[in-house]
Amino acid sequence: MADTTIDFQEWTSHHVRRFRRRLLHWFSAHRRDLPWRKDRNPYAIWISEIMLQQTQVATVIPYFERFLARFPDVHALAQATEEDVLQVWAGLGYYRRARQLHTAAKQLVAQTNGRFPQRVDQLQQLPGIGRYTAAAIASQAFDVPAGILEANTQRVYARLLALEGDPRRGLAQRILWQFAERLHAVGEGKAGELNQGLMELGSLICSPTSPACTRCPVADQCSAQRNGDAAAYGTFSRRPRVTELHHAALLIRRGNRWLMRQNDAHQWWTGLWDFPRIELPAELATAAGRSSPSVKGRHQPLPADVAAKLQELAHASYTLSCRPHHLVGRLTHSVTRFRIRLQCIVAEGHRIRLAHLPGQWKWVEPSAHSLPFTSTARRITQQILT
DNA sequence: AAATCGGGGAT
DNA sequence: ATCCCAGATTT
Structure with missing residues (x-):
């Protein structure tokens, strides 16, 4: 490594010990007492670590x-379809994690009959x-003696x-x-215990805004604490500004079923199912909601010009022919730095x-829903279509 | 180095 | 409302 050693x-060594x-x-x-701490099963630890990312x-x-109930070992996971995996993952977010987990399981089974490598580089x-x-x-x-750096330990170190x-x-x-x-x-030794202890300390004691230094077992080895203000260290600089977006979900019924589509690889929520969505230009977003404030359980007719514009956008986006008529x-939900205001609109x-x-x-x-629904699709089916 | 990729808990 | 979370990957 080209890095200079600090x-x-x-x-x-004495201080570290x-x-x-x-x-x-x-x-x-x-x-x-966390469920992935019951034993040292590498499969369970792997699943937990992927899920715990962010x-x-x-x-x-x-x-x-x-x-774990659905896919108890790496062989079960490797044999599942991607849609099965996404269905269990649905709602957790960062869906690429689930697809890569599935890919990795298939690789492990093919290459080592499902056995996990023990080395960090492997x-x-x-x-x-x-x-x-x-x-x-x-x-x-x-128990490989490997250092970790993540949200908790960034702050602790x-x-x-x-x-x-x-x-x-x-x-x-x-x-x-x-x-x-x-x-x-x-x-x-005790590498696993040490790493989990470091994260537990960051989570339970050395918290972002109000570290409990009086309960910290290593406070007297902490330079920030000696400087008198631990909370002044280990904090992040400001995040990028939130950008607001307006979407419309088109709810189109046939009998007791609704029209849904699967997001493809260059969209948000890749692989998950959702109602067809349209991105609304800002002027249309305010127009669609101008009739009156939202009233729960009340259907609001759309202004005619808004309905016409939505109809155009639906056709332009999906070659979908429909007549939007009620809000x-x-x-509201968010995707990383975006906040999306979603209007749910019934269309014929x-x-x-x-x-x-x-x-x-x-x-x-x-x-x-045996299909992997996005969280908003789930909310729409539970709160709006019932 | 910066952008991308979700959703919800905590404050 | 805002910040933050047992990050990895692509650009």
Whole structure:
């Protein structure tokens, strides 16, 4: 590696040992009873780590339980269809994770009969596994002494070192990865416990805005704490501004089924099913909702000019012939830096032939979602179509 | 280095 | 309302 090595001054072997000893002791008393901590099954640890990418523990738990029940081992996952996998994943977000998980499972079965490699560099070859996830799996499943750096440990290390600035920026990342490895360099084993303890500390004690330094087992080894204000370190610089978008979902019924389409590879929610959506120009967005404020359960007729414009847009986007006529609800949701205001509009379909529409379309019963629905499609079926 | 990719918990 | 979350990958 071309990086210059940083000596971390006070972090001598002795200092690291003391830190590890106290952290491991604290962790043994405070570790949460999380479902992926029942044993050291690399498959379960792998699934949990992928689900936990940019996703909070509380959100992951029910998805993890359902996923393991449905796909108990790597062979079951490899044999599933991608749609099966997405169906269990639906609602969790970042759907590329699910597709890559499925691809990796098939690779593992084909290449090693489903056995997991133990080395970080080997794990990192698998799709969806980067440096953090490879180190997390190797350390937790096999006690490989590999440092980790993620949301919790970025903050914890930055505070231990009193590192100024955004811990995600380039130079800081190099320093923090080196520090992560330094904590494993004393050769005392328990790599998995150490890494989980570090994250648990970041989650339970060393929180973003109000770190509980009085309860911290390693406070006296923390430079930020000694400087008097731990919360001043390890924080992020401002995020990009939120951009507001306006979409319309067209709700088109035939009998007790509704027209839905599958998002393709160059769209949001790739592979998931949703009602056909149209992006609305700003002037139309305000016009569509101008009739009156939203009243729950009340259907509002669309102004004629708005209905005509929506009809045009539906045809331009999908060659879909329909006559939009009522606004039946509004939802707001977000995709990364966008906030989408979604108007749900019932339309009358006109001689719709699925085979003539671009991409994958189906008439779907909303109650029986065996298909992977987007979260908004689920909300629409539950709140608006009932 | 910056942009992309979701959805919800916590404050 | 806003910030943030056991990141990886592409541009």
